[in-house]
Amino acid sequence: MSDAPVVVDREDAVTTITLDDPAHRNALTVAAKVALRDAVADAAADDGVRAVVLAGTARAFCLGQDLGEHAETLAQGPEAAFATVREHYSPVVRDLMTMPKPVVAAVAGTCVGAGLGLALACDHRVFGTGTKLATAFTGIGLTFDTGLSVTLPRAVGDARAKELMLFGRTFSAQEAVAWGISGEIVETEQVLPRAVELARALAAGPTTAFAQSKRLIAQAPGRGLDDALDAEARAQLACGSTTDHAAAVRSFLSREPAVFTGR
Known part of the structure; x- marks a missing residue:
């Protein structure tokens, strides 16, 4: 103590x-x-x-x-x-x-x-x-x-x-x-x-994806459908621009475990 x-x-x-x-x-x-x-x-x-x-x-x-x-x-x-x-x-x-x-x-x-x-x-x-x-x-x-x-x-x-x-x-x-x-x-x-x-x-997971998901959920109440879809599109682009995403896709295609670095 x-x-x-x-x-x-x-x-x-x-x-x-x-x-x-x-x-x-x-x-x-x-x-x-x-x-x-x-x-x-x-x-x-x-x-x-x-x-x-x-x-x-x-x-x-x-x-x-x-x-x-x-x-x-x-x-x-x-x-x-x-x-x-x-x-x-x-x-x-x-x-x-x-x-x-x-x-x-x-x-x-x-x-x-x-x-x-x-x-x-x-x-x-x-x-x-x-x-x-x-x-x-x-x-x-x-x-x-x-x-x-x-x-x-x-x-x-x-x-x-x-x-x-x-x-x-x-x-x-x-x-x-x-x-x-x-x-x-x-x-x-x-x-x-x-x-x-x-x-x-x-x-050990995809840091950016977690952060974007938390943000989308927190901001969802009160959003209309069009605003929500726009927010999702921007969040997906942010996640898709990471090294983690590209590496995870390559790992999936080669049937290897994905390793996320947070970048």
Whole structure:
């Protein structure tokens, strides 16, 4: 265990960002939010990083906002307390969702509130068998942050998203996957190793194709058909102009495995 609330490990082209405050079950203090924001931004900007894992230690992926610290800040007024949404939560989610590389969440234990938002901002999730999830916001008189007003309805549909927000009930990893929250379920001790395994496989893949695919999906809502088709044509040209594409076609024709270099 490190004294830092967030630990960053880099192995080859995979960066693992771990929330590491087990004493508080990875509740998000200002120190943790600043460290997480900076770590995610660094991984997003580093061309040598081709896949990212977001994880939490011990019994929780993330409990969301540290309410003890929040209560102290709230005493200074709501504007002071909720500046964190724009200063910390929104930049982290924006970078997770838009970085031009895949992000895999390793979700074990409890994942609620902003923790759920962080998990859904990733591209894929590996859940532990006993993982428990919840929106949790309305229980303290709040609404969505961390992008959940976008990611939760996209994953489970408007009706279920409203149910989960209005009633705030806890749901299981099995329910999450059945409802459409992408991911797989493994034994708890295998969550991080499996997430890293998937990230390594993605890091060996076609970087530009992944980046363009993430962008197309993110920008699809609200686009008309003609705009979507035009965006696809431009994205295909960008992918088709890479060395990876030309090499992969040659490999396919010669019946050899493709090797992607990210160029």
